[in-house]
Amino acid sequence: MPSSDMRRWTQLALGLLVMMTISSPQYVWTLFVHSFQAGTHSSLAAVQVTFTALVVLQTFFSPAQGYLIDRLGPKVMIAIGAALSGAGWAASAFATTLVGLYASYGLLCGLGTGIVYVGIIGLMVRWFPERRGFAAGVVAAGYGMGAVVTTFPISSMIASSGFRHTLLAFGLAFAAVGVLAALFLRTPVPGEAAVGSARAADGADPALDVAPGAMLRTKLFWLMFIMMTMMSTGGLMVAANFANFAHEFGVANQIVFGVAALPFALTFDRVTNGLTRPFFGFVSDRLGREETMAVAFCAEALAIALLLNFRHNAYAFALLSGVVFFAWGEIFSLFPSVLTDTFGPRHATTNYGFLYMAQGVGSLLGGPVAALLHDAAGGWVPVFAITIGLDFATACLAILVLRPLRRQWRATCSPLRGVAGQHA
Numbered sequence: 001m002p003s004s005d006m007r008r009w010t011q012l013a014l015g016l017l018v019m020m021t022i023s024s025p026q027y028v029w030t031l032f033v034h035s036f037q038a039g040t041h042s043s044l045a046a047v048q049v050t051f052t053a054l055v056v057l058q059t060f061f062s063p064a065q066g067y068l069i070d071r072l073g074p075k076v077m078i079a080i081g082a083a084l085s086g087a088g089w090a091a092s093a094f095a096t097t098l099v100g101l102y103a104s105y106g107l108l109c110g111l112g113t114g115i116v117y118v119g120i121i122g123l124m125v126r127w128f129p130e131r132r133g134f135a136a137g138v139v140a141a142g143y144g145m146g147a148v149v150t151t152f153p154i155s156s157m158i159a160s161s162g163f164r165h166t167l168l169a170f171g172l173a174f175a176a177v178g179v180l181a182a183l184f185l186r187t188p189v190p191g192e193a194a195v196g197s198a199r200a201a202d203g204a205d206p207a208l209d210v211a212p213g214a215m216l217r218t219k220l221f222w223l224m225f226i227m228m229t230m231m232s233t234g235g236l237m238v239a240a241n242f243a244n245f246a247h248e249f250g251v252a253n254q255i256v257f258g259v260a261a262l263p264f265a266l267t268f269d270r271v272t273n274g275l276t277r278p279f280f281g282f283v284s285d286r287l288g289r290e291e292t293m294a295v296a297f298c299a300e301a302l303a304i305a306l307l308l309n310f311r312h313n314a315y316a317f318a319l320l321s322g323v324v325f326f327a328w329g330e331i332f333s334l335f336p337s338v339l340t341d342t343f344g345p346r347h348a349t350t351n352y353g354f355l356y357m358a359q360g361v362g363s364l365l366g367g368p369v370a371a372l373l374h375d376a377a378g379g380w381v382p383v384f385a386i387t388i389g390l391d392f393a394t395a396c397l398a399i400l401v402l403r404p405l406r407r408q409w410r411a412t413c414s415p416l417r418g419v420a421g422q423h424a
Helices: 003-021 033-040 044-060 062-072 074-092 098-127 132-161 163-182 219-239 242-248 261-287 289-309 314-326 331-343 348-377 381-412 414-420
Strands: none
Touching: 003 074, 003 098, 003 132, 003 163, 033 044, 033 098, 033 163, 044 062, 044 098, 044 348, 062 074, 062 098, 062 348, 074 098, 074 163, 098 132, 098 331, 098 348, 132 163, 132 261, 132 331, 219 242, 219 289, 219 331, 219 348, 219 381, 242 261, 261 289, 261 314, 261 331, 289 314, 289 331, 289 381, 331 348, 331 381, 348 381
16 A cells, blocks of 8 residues: 555544544433433433533534634644543533533533534545545544444443543543544645545546635535535434334333344444445445435435334334434535535635534424424324425435536636635
8 A cells, every 4th residue: 555545544544533532422421411410409401401512512613613723733623622522521520510511511522522523524535535425424433433332331330430430531531542643633735635536426626625705605505504404403303302202102112132122223323323424425436425415315214204104113113213324324424525525625624614513503403393393293203204304305405406506616616716715
């Protein structure tokens, strides 16, 4: 393997490792909820505000974080992000009030994970111009699947040593590993990442670099933002209420493959939600972004329809839930890839920071809207129906609107090159 190729694969491995160190605050939060309730003498609703703050701060501050990364470089900022995320966990070990919990687990972890997430994604699409979908998918899988490695050790330590000792020990460990790996990250020098073809599967022009201000004035960006919001909202409608579905359908405690259906499904879903990111990223590098979007989004709609139809069968519920998440998690590789294909790699981190806000909008809409629909209709069927409709609508937008608009953009991008790199 040429040394230049080895360098970028090393960068990918380091990015994956840092992503894994920031996944636990979101994905193992549920293990600490009751302990935080007792420790702060607060209600469940009050404690759950911490998780909302984590997600909102992670996504809504990402444009500013991306801007700082583009200006100061990935090494310093991603190391700071990893340190903040780990410090948030360690500090929450000492939280005895809601304010302390919000400031540690919510604020520090939220800001830290946001810096790392947009920074790593933005860096990898620069290192792999001809495999952007695959590279973004690999590191996004680290965030989606990292907690699979830590869930059981964390659960075991909570049982043996208590939740405060667990938060302190793992928080310090995550910070140390994340910072150390981040210090070896760097931006490729000109020509260093041009291994193989630098042209994406759909013929994107790598010479075009559009600054965030100019990008925000295009209809094309806002179409992508709306599409990602639709997919995030629909997917999070299912994800945020998954345990409630299982209990209402009567399958949560039924035994499948020797274990209860709900914990089996949750574990299986984490695995498929991680694997889908590099898989569909790899496919999109060869088939094309919009075509892959249409296939994946329609597959999710079909899987949800089947899940609804067989909702009282524990085996079908557990297995189909994995298919649902396999067909949803790919948005975290497809959207950053199509964004960078369209607007160029120079401002990729900041640009993706703006697009990543769609995930925050989806998190605010998905949980509350789903709950309101359930209460109004007296069941979860309307929630499933809306999610299916959003999936099909986004698939149609990908083929019928996004694809022709991107072709038109590529046909007219040459006159923009003179102003594309300017700051708006």
